[in-house]
Amino acid sequence: xxxxxxxxxxxxxxxxxxxxxxxxxxxxxxxxxxxxxxxxxxxxxxxxxxxxxxxxxxxxxxxxxxxxxxxxxxxxxxxxxxxxxxxxxxxxxxxxxxxxxxxxxxxxxxxxxxxxxxxxxxxxxxxxxxxxxxxxxxxxxxxxxxxxxxxxxxxxxxxxxxxxxxxxxxxxxxxxxxxxxxxxxxxxxxxxxxxxxxxxxxxxxxxxxxxxxxxxxxxxxxxxxxxxxxxxxxxxxxxxxxxxxxxxxxxxxxxxxxxxxxxxxxxxxxxxxxxxxxxxxxxxxxxxxxxxx
Amino acid sequence: xxxxxxxxxxxxxxxxxxxxxxxxxxxxxxxxxxxxxxxxxxxxxxxxxxxxxxxxxxxxxxxxxxxxxxxxxxxxxxxxxxxxxxxxxxxxxxxxxxxxxxxxxxxxxxxxxxxxxxxxxxxxxxxxxxxxxxxxxxxxxxxxxxxxxxxxxxxxxxxxxxxxxxxxxxxxxxxxxxxxxxxxxxxxxxxxxxxxxxxxxxxxxxxxxxxxxxxxxxxxxxxxxxxxxxxxxxxxxxxxxxxxxxxxxxxxxxxxxxxxxxxxxxxxxxxxxxxxxxxxxxxxxxxxxxxxxxxxxxxxxxxxxxxxxxxxxxxxxxxxxxxxxxxxxxxxxxxxxxxxxxxxxxxxxxxxxxx
Numbered sequence: 001x002x003x004x005x006x007x008x009x010x011x012x013x014x015x016x017x018x019x020x021x022x023x024x025x026x027x028x029x030x031x032x033x034x035x036x037x038x039x040x041x042x043x044x045x046x047x048x049x050x051x052x053x054x055x056x057x058x059x060x061x062x063x064x065x066x067x068x069x070x071x072x073x074x075x076x077x078x079x080x081x082x083x084x085x086x087x088x089x090x091x092x093x094x095x096x097x098x099x100x101x102x103x104x105x106x107x108x109x110x111x112x113x114x115x116x117x118x119x120x121x122x123x124x125x126x127x128x129x130x131x132x133x134x135x136x137x138x139x140x141x142x143x144x145x146x147x148x149x150x151x152x153x154x155x156x157x158x159x160x161x162x163x164x165x166x167x168x169x170x171x172x173x174x175x176x177x178x179x180x181x182x183x184x185x186x187x188x189x190x191x192x193x194x195x196x197x198x199x200x201x202x203x204x205x206x207x208x209x210x211x212x213x214x215x216x217x218x219x220x221x222x223x224x225x226x227x228x229x230x231x232x233x234x235x236x237x238x239x240x241x242x243x244x245x246x247x248x249x250x251x252x253x254x255x256x257x258x259x260x261x262x263x264x265x266x267x268x269x270x271x272x273x274x275x276x277x278x279x280x281x282x283x284x285x286x287x288x289x290x291x292x293x
Numbered sequence: 294x295x296x297x298x299x300x301x302x303x304x305x306x307x308x309x310x311x312x313x314x315x316x317x318x319x320x321x322x323x324x325x326x327x328x329x330x331x332x333x334x335x336x337x338x339x340x341x342x343x344x345x346x347x348x349x350x351x352x353x354x355x356x357x358x359x360x361x362x363x364x365x366x367x368x369x370x371x372x373x374x375x376x377x378x379x380x381x382x383x384x385x386x387x388x389x390x391x392x393x394x395x396x397x398x399x400x401x402x403x404x405x406x407x408x409x410x411x412x413x414x415x416x417x418x419x420x421x422x423x424x425x426x427x428x429x430x431x432x433x434x435x436x437x438x439x440x441x442x443x444x445x446x447x448x449x450x451x452x453x454x455x456x457x458x459x460x461x462x463x464x465x466x467x468x469x470x471x472x473x474x475x476x477x478x479x480x481x482x483x484x485x486x487x488x489x490x491x492x493x494x495x496x497x498x499x500x501x502x503x504x505x506x507x508x509x510x511x512x513x514x515x516x517x518x519x520x521x522x523x524x525x526x527x528x529x530x531x532x533x534x535x536x537x538x539x540x541x542x543x544x545x546x547x548x549x550x551x552x553x554x555x556x557x558x559x560x561x562x563x564x565x566x567x568x569x570x571x572x573x574x575x576x577x578x579x580x581x582x583x584x585x586x587x588x589x590x591x592x593x594x595x596x597x598x599x600x601x602x603x604x605x606x607x608x609x610x611x612x613x614x615x616x617x618x619x620x621x622x623x624x625x626x627x628x629x630x631x632x633x634x635x636x637x638x639x640x641x642x643x644x645x646x647x648x
Contacts, residue, residue: 091430092369094430097627099569100619101624105620106613107615107620109613110609110612115609115612115613221562225438263448264449277426278423
């Protein structure tokens with residue numbers, strides 16, 4: 001029983017990270033109809049930037065801020081310089097370009113910081129679980145911080161989209177670029193801003209994954225795929241769906257690795273993805289929609 | 294904002310207006326393709342004879358890459374289904390051959406390869422049935438999950454599949470006696486790879502010109518119209534996946550003959566990305582482009598080695614150069630010339646032909 005509780009708590013904590021990745025994908029999908037496969041690569045770069053900041057002797061919070069800020073800049077630059085050119089092209093082109101970006105960023109990470117894995121990122125929070133009496137559970141101070149950080153970013157994003165003029169303009173451009181342009185919204189800027197905000201959520205996921213795994217240019221590949229699955233499970237169009245999908249996948253994978261073995265986590269992701277797509281291809285959180293063929 | 298640029302080749306010229314009127318027996322597609330096969334075999338004979346011994350391995354590599362890349366270009370370019378997971382399909386073919394070599398070393402080589410094709414094609418049928426319901430980025434994500442996830446399965450089964458180090462096959466390909474005593478094994482492998490590539494190209498070339506090939510393209514161009522004309526869209530898409538997976542399985546099986554081993558590390562995401570890069574560089578849907586793309590990805594390691602030497606990078610960093618080139622090629626081709634090399638050639642030809 002205590003193993004079950006441990007696995008559940010670990011899964012919830014991991015699920016919050018997947019939610020952040022999924023949220024980043026959903027924000028970009030809603031704005032530009034592009035699935036950003038480069039998300040993991042971007043998060044890897046920003047996490048390495050954070051590590052470099054720590055290596056230079058600055059504290060964790062400077063590194064944390066550096067990761068989020070560099071994510072913002074990277075997202076905006078990539079959208080404006082590269083992705084903008086394929087947003088109106090057939091979907092295949094955009095997929096190939098974001099995949100190319102993923103590969104390119106992974107290579108850039110390897111070129112700058114080397115391909116051998118480095119020790120995990122230190123945090124001011126203990127990774128050990130809380131102890132109640134004699135039992136230690138699989139959820140500790142770092143997990144609390146992780147959950148709060150993801151929730152904070154989500155609340156801020158929701159507030160931005162719901163309660164500000166800028167958020168309204170962004171929602172308008174995602175809804176219909178043409179109409180938004182007609183009422184005076186600078187759609188191009190909104191798209192760039194959308195990518196920048198999504199990249200913040202992605203960078204947050206990167207720096208929250210990093211304390212538990214050795215750092216290498218591929219360290220976000222797994223979370224990236226799992227985040228994509230979470231986004232699809234919840235429906236690529238729905239931010240709440242991304243959060244629920246993320247936590248759901250986190251729990252499911254935690255049970256799979258806890259009871260079957262960690263090597264089965266990624267194959268299980270594939271299985272979940274295919275099953276969900278077979279049963280409800282538009283995701284669990286989408287409104288009914290006409291489907292082509 | 295630039296006008297949408299279509300990927301994939303434009304529709305074939307209208308029947309009845311061939312570019313060059315073919316004469317005599319060459320009016321038949323099969324006759325033309327068989328002529329190309331003969332040309333291909335002659336080229337293989339001359340190239341392998343002219344190249345130094347140590348290049349034989351690269352000829353073999355080109356051979357199996359052509360099989361996999363041509364299969365992928367049929368699926369992605371001709372049928373419009375993007376797969377980022379063909380490296381994982383090659384892994385299946387490789388493990389089939391490796392397992393056969395370990396447990397039944399007496400089975401003839403071609404039986405092992407056929408088994409690899411059949412098992413991978415069967416897996417492709419399952420995968421295709423799922424894929425037929427997916428479009429665009431969804432399919433890309435699912436196959437990406439396949440590319441990342443599948444290699445961890447052999448890693449888990451250490452006793453039966455060899456775990457991280459994979460399976461080593463000691464049984465080596467024996468050169469048949471009639472080729473002479475001086476015929477080396479590497480030379481023979483180069484021939485096997487080339488013949489497999491030529492056979493794959495012949496099959497896919499014929500498929501392309503057949504009714505099935507037209508169905509593939511019809512579904513790529515407009516699913517609704519294809520459905521309205523009575524095509525079974527899902528079944529045709531599954532068929533495309535089966536054909537493509539079979540080619541990847543053959544390629545995977547050939548890698549075992551070439552390297553005497555099958556390990557999960559050899560079939561990682563980089564391989565899948567490399568295959569896609571070859572397809573995109575050559576031009577989506579173009580078989581000639583698939584050959585050019587395969588030659589390019591086989592030549593890439595020596596190019597990146599040269600780059601690493603020139604820039605005196607450390608070995609750990611140098612490993613990234615190859616990946617970086619893949620990324621740059623994917624992005625650059627999509628932004629500058631979405632039709633790949635085949636598209637560039639087509640455009641040049643059109644410019645020359647215009648009065």
